[in-house]
Amino acid sequence: MALTGLDQFLKDDQILTGDADIKNYGRDWTKFFTPNAQAIVFPKSTEEVLELVKWARTTKTALVPSGGRTGLSGGAVAIQREVVVSFEKMNKILSYSDEDRIARVQAGVVTEDLQNFAFEKGQYFPVDFAAKGSSHIGGNIATNAGGVKVIRYGLMRDWVSSMTVVTGRGEVMELNNDLIKNASGYDLRHLMIGSEGTLGLVTEASIKFTRKPNDPLLFLVALNHLDNTMDVFKAFRDQTNLLAFEIYDELALQYVLKAQSNLSRPLETVAPFYLLIEVESEGDNSEEKVLSVFESCLEKEWLTDGILSQSDQQSKDLWAIRENITEACAHRTPYKNDVSVKISQVTPFLKDLDIVLKKEYPSSEVVWFGHVGDGNLHISILRPETMTPEEFYKSSQSIDDVVFSKVKEYGGSVSAEHGVGIIKKKHLNYTRSEAEISAMKAIKAFFDPDQILNPGKIFD
Numbered sequence: 001m002a003l004t005g006l007d008q009f010l011k012d013d014q015i016l017t018g019d020a021d022i023k024n025y026g027r028d029w030t031k032f033f034t035p036n037a038q039a040i041v042f043p044k045s046t047e048e049v050l051e052l053v054k055w056a057r058t059t060k061t062a063l064v065p066s067g068g069r070t071g072l073s074g075g076a077v078a079i080q081r082e083v084v085v086s087f088e089k090m091n092k093i094l095s096y097s098d099e100d101r102i103a104r105v106q107a108g109v110v111t112e113d114l115q116n117f118a119f120e121k122g123q124y125f126p127v128d129f130a131a132k133g134s135s136h137i138g139g140n141i142a143t144n145a146g147g148v149k150v151i152r153y154g155l156m157r158d159w160v161s162s163m164t165v166v167t168g169r170g171e172v173m174e175l176n177n178d179l180i181k182n183a184s185g186y187d188l189r190h191l192m193i194g195s196e197g198t199l200g201l202v203t204e205a206s207i208k209f210t211r212k213p214n215d216p217l218l219f220l221v222a223l224n225h226l227d228n229t230m231d232v233f234k235a236f237r238d239q240t241n242l243l244a245f246e247i248y249d250e251l252a253l254q255y256v257l258k259a260q261s262n263l264s265r266p267l268e269t270v271a272p273f274y275l276l277i278e279v280e281s282e283g284d285n286s287e288e289k290v291l292s293v294f295e296s297c298l299e300k301e302w303l304t305d306g307i308l309s310q311s312d313q314q315s316k317d318l319w320a321i322r323e324n325i326t327e328a329c330a331h332r333t334p335y336k337n338d339v340s341v342k343i344s345q346v347t348p349f350l351k352d353l354d355i356v357l358k359k360e361y362p363s364s365e366v367v368w369f370g371h372v373g374d375g376n377l378h379i380s381i382l383r384p385e386t387m388t389p390e391e392f393y394k395s396s397q398s399i400d401d402v403v404f405s406k407v408k409e410y411g412g413s414v415s416a417e418h419g420v421g422i423i424k425k426k427h428l429n430y431t432r433s434e435a436e437i438s439a440m441k442a443i444k445a446f447f448d449p450d451q452i453l454n455p456g457k458i459f460d
């Protein structure tokens, strides 16, 4: 039997093969693929992961690393009789050094648990997004996760001080040893970050914390026109200490309000687009200063309405609208684009994209939202209720070339933060040159000579 030998280093309760488990662990948030793993295994230590990789090399078995399975690119999907390696049982925070301001964690620690741990220590872990209650630190590293605070704090990459990785060669590598300065050759830590489980299995990591920001001031504003987005952005960026700058459209708001009866329409004005703007307060007249920026945007008619949150509950509700968009549309199995361009290109890109989408999808519902302050937009085309997810996935691919040609024209990326996985691999060449892809394949061949680590992800 194909799984022979696993019992040499894993106990019975660390191996699952039931249909329900295959279905559950063989997929992520992309619902277009039918899971077809042969088993799910639950290692508890780096040593067990090492044994697993050695076993996979010997038996030529493909392994699919699996975190919280909140991925949106099919990176953790197992559809070709792979063995899924779940990090669920490696969920311990191992140590904390206040002097270094670094926590050592196992890969399966849930993102929000680490955020809460940082708070308990009087510190802050700023990688933050709607899936934080389920996603794992290992998954965040493997996807170089972004989220709603990138504008101020950067990506997951900026918070990984060191990590332990088991490569596809069957070697354990300790990368960086928590050094702030380390100019001794290539930094393989950064090569592993964002590699989507194709080069190594992250088993542990040291995560940096930072000072908790002062109380935030949160605005929700109604945009007069999409073209004014970056005018408002520049006004706030240049005159305040921005923590977040998010966009969503009226359709997104309608879906969230339909799904969440506890939330209500936040502004009387109905606008095509809304911006959620969070700013760190600084000193006594902070609110006055920030309000004057908002008022100047109103005077210039970039905005038609807006509110400054007056309580923690109101802030929670305003954030809940933004954070629930993906979930509120999930039943319509959206075809998602997660694209980015540099800040100076956002306005012309948005205009062009709007034209393209209206032409290609005249009768479809298209939900716009995203981290526009980072030049990152999520465009979700909703599945018509008459189509199955599989039919819709096939039919939607025809639009990719059109949208991604625009992305390429503006020097952008076909995957801003969700990763390439299965879904974007055909379009990697819209963002990466032939030379880059060929270097990536050579790196993959070095770290994974038997092609056992997440084969078929990022590229074939």
Ligand SMILES: Cc1cc2nc3c(=O)[nH]c(=O)nc-3n(C[C@H](O)[C@H](O)[C@H](O)COP(=O)(O)OP(=O)(O)OC[C@H]3O[C@@H](n4cnc5c(N)ncnc54)[C@H](O)[C@@H]3O)c2cc1C
Pocket (backbone or CB within 6 Å): 028, 029, 064, 065, 066, 067, 068, 069, 070, 071, 072, 074, 075, 076, 087, 107, 128, 129, 130, 131, 134, 135, 136, 137, 138, 139, 140, 141, 142, 143, 144, 145, 146, 147, 148, 196, 197, 198, 200, 201, 202, 203, 326, 327, 417, 418, 421, 454, 457
């Ligand atoms: C509602 C919602 C909102 C989201 N918002 C954002 C957002 O704002 N920003 C953002 O960046 N993403 C966002 N995502 C996408 C997703 O949450 C992130 O990509 C997250 O980092 C994935 O973590 P995970 O543990 O769920 O990984 P999984 O989905 O389990 O896996 C993702 C990839 O990492 C690999 N992997 C997992 N664990 C390991 C490991 N230990 N070692 C090696 N490889 C591993 C998998 O094989 C796969 O390729 C969102 C998702 C949802 C559902």
